[in-house]
Amino acid sequence: MTALLPGAEEATAPVAGRTGSTLRAVVRQVATTVLVIGVVVLLWVVALRVWDVSPYVGKTPAEVWTTLFGDDDSAELRTEIWALLQQTLTDAAVGFAAGMLTAVVLAAVVVRSKALEGAVMPVALVLQTVPLIALAPILILLVGRGYGVVAIMSAIVVLFPALVNIVLGLRSVTPQMRDLVLVYGGSPSTVLLKVGFPSALPALFASVRIAVPGALTGALLAEWLATGKGIGYAVVSAANRSQNARVWALVVVVSLTALLLYLVAQLVETAVLGRFGRPGGAR
Template identity: 85%
Template sequence: MTAVLPGAGQAPAPGRAGSLLRAVLRQVGTAVLVLAVVVLLWTVLLRVFDVSPYVGKTPAEVWTTLFGEDDSAELRAEIGALLGQTLLDAGVGFVAGLLSAVVLAAVVVRYRLLEGAVMPVALVLQTVPLIALAPILILAVGRGYVLVATMSAIVVLFPALVNIVLGLRSVTPQMRDLVLVYGGSPSTVLRRVGFPSALPALFASVRIAVPGALTGALLAEWLATGKGIGYAVVSAAGRSQNARVWALVVVVTVTALVLYLLAQLVEAAVLSRFGRAEAAR
């Protein structure tokens, strides 16, 4: 038995492309507005709190550091290499955390007796500070990609797990009964109906996981691996290279914003495939 997803096998609804375009433009406009507000607050707060120019760098000074000095090209190349390492670390954690959340959510929904065992452990991992767990994790798995994946996955796991479980449980009793009447099993309900119904929750988890994976990667780099932007920020701060610190922080922040925007655009494109109602969520 196969279940028909909303909108599958149907001709594109009139105006669907226009609706998708409006959603994309709205999200891009929102991202630009957020960036403008951050720059404005950054500038105003430096003045309001009278931060020393030696410590606090303005957006113009960061721009000059990255693009207006003799060694800016060399600095950009170095930051690009560091960013590549951090993105690799974050990608490992993102995949590990999100896949773990999907698998655990499916297990929790399919076998409710296991919920009491899975959810408290996930909650404990979420509440214990990573900086406290780091020494134990280093002793257990070393300082390689397993550690990066573990630390990033811990940041990503709990919020993604909660969202996906709620999405999988959004299947209506009528739809569940229909699948069972036609010979489907509870696993069929989960696979054919539950996961398609959970798409909005899954994409919400992806949006949460993007900055979470970056945070986990930066912490792992700072505390354990000695690579990437996480370690470079701490190293530059220790040498009082404040302009470099601000440049690194700005680059990783803008990167997180761009990745979040990309996740939103993919979400809008995929959900619009199944109808405007889901895409509008």
């Protein structure tokens, strides 16, 4: 066998350590997700029994499973739910992209200018606190019932938490790091791009983990209040027709989807931050 060059073993040891740490974090996150699903199912069953919910209204996990996989009409229902879920995921992706992109741009503006911070943050806070049900009619009048209103409503849900997190991350740059870049001829923009955003990666991924379920929630609200498409509208429509088994099946599917998307965001965070030698994942 070819001998390793001097120092090669020491150089590969940190890489192997980071890889092992990343794999352990991935296994831990997957196991935590499975445990959360188990706990939710248990609480679901217990809640139905403790509050003595009518079987006509409250459906057990077994009944939802039968609705999705055990009835004669299950295949048709699954096909319909899949089409609805694709629509909702598309709406959520539009809102997620709009909200995160807006948050990143505004965070860069806020960090560069104290004067603009006083203008941007109050507006973002107002958008966060005003109920979307109140804003929906105005937004529909302004942009119609297409992807524009979906993007705006989902972005409103995503924007403020992401903006606050990213601003804090960008401000984590120490004066010593900033002065070093400036001494070597860099500009404030260089500090922001070369130092600020890499330093803000943990905060950025934390914002992504918050934004994923937030964008899905915004998409469901937009479908209910504006577009009349996707799972958001289908749940309301089924509830109005007292199709309770269908309502529970739709809610379970979209909840599991949100949980899986959150897990994917965690796994991507762990993999990316692991390459930078930083711990990733939810705390």
